[in-house]
Amino acid sequence: MTLQAKETLVGVFILSGLAALVWLTLFVGNWAALTGGAGYRVTAKFENIGGLTVKSPVTLAGVTIGRVSSISSDREDYSAIVTLSIDQNYNNLPADSTAAILTAGLLGAQYIGVVPGAEVDYLKEGDSIYITQSALVLEQLIGELLFSRAGAQ
């Protein structure tokens, strides 16, 4: 094989390798989640976040509009503070919108569902969502059910 042909093959090989790398990072990997810094941040307090984790999706009417960027605990009232990073395209959420922790399927991953309110002002960087609904913890529900059964008898 001539040197020229070898060099061409090497070029094809390197280019296809690089293309594979780019495809893996851009398409297979979740590039959007990485560059989530473009959005704005709001916080929400929950009594119990259940199995919510960082990077869990934030949805509006089922459409993913952002992700959970951090989770911490409040030192004073022992509640959980969840910071949501919401895409800049969805900066028209009313200030009195509510957030609930929902579960995808019966035992699926948990995510935050935002329900828009009616206020004229919009949520902006650093705001808080005041009305929240905690996660449903299956064990607690079963416990309550059992106790109410026992009480009725």
Next chain:
Amino acid sequence: MVRGLGRAGIAAIHHTGRGGMFLVSLVGGMGMMVRRPRLLVQQIYAVGVMTLPIILVAGLFVGMMLGLQGFNTLVGFGAESSLGMAVGLFLTRELGPVLTALLFAGRAGSALTAEIGLMRATQQLDAMEMMAVDPLPRVVVPRFLAGVIVMPLLAALFSVVGLFGGYLVGAVLLGVDGGTFWSSMHEGVDVVHDVLAGVFKSLVFGFVVTWVAVFEGYSAIPTTDGVSRATTRAVVTGSLAVLGLDYVLTAIMFSEV
């Protein structure tokens, strides 16, 4: 017996130390590559392009196997919609870099050792030295650099072909929805933690495997027997080093989640 053990231990340490010194002199010889890029291209051809067919075939089969195994396991939990994520994570995090490195050690590493070892045995390296050509930057450095450059590319191609293999079995044959397959992968695979961590792994593996291969070849005893033993040792040491390092790197990179 004790004396034999001690001698073997000291010999192993001595061998490792020489390997380290050899690496230092390799890095010292890198300047040559700027002036003679053609040597590097030739070695990328020998090390990379020639390894490509096995990598692609193996990647396809491994991906198909993952699709089948993953489906059979996940269907028990009614979670076959996560098949894309499982296949994607397996390939980008582990199987892509590790299996590529093992195949690479077997296909390219052994060839490098045998080639350099035979050059030593047939006194080609001595002849070069006689002509005042330092064989290290002329012969060894291009092969080493080519190995390091080629490994991440091969691993990426392995993963991509594997993903299509998984898609083929999971979505086309077993009936997982194609859109769900790709979207669950997109959802579950992270760029930094999974894809780039895998690329970093393959870079380290490429470095170690080629280093071991060229060193074993260069320091082979210049006899038929010596070269054959050096080749075996290159593949065995390289493969074991890859598996050991894989555990260490995984423990470091994926521990904080």
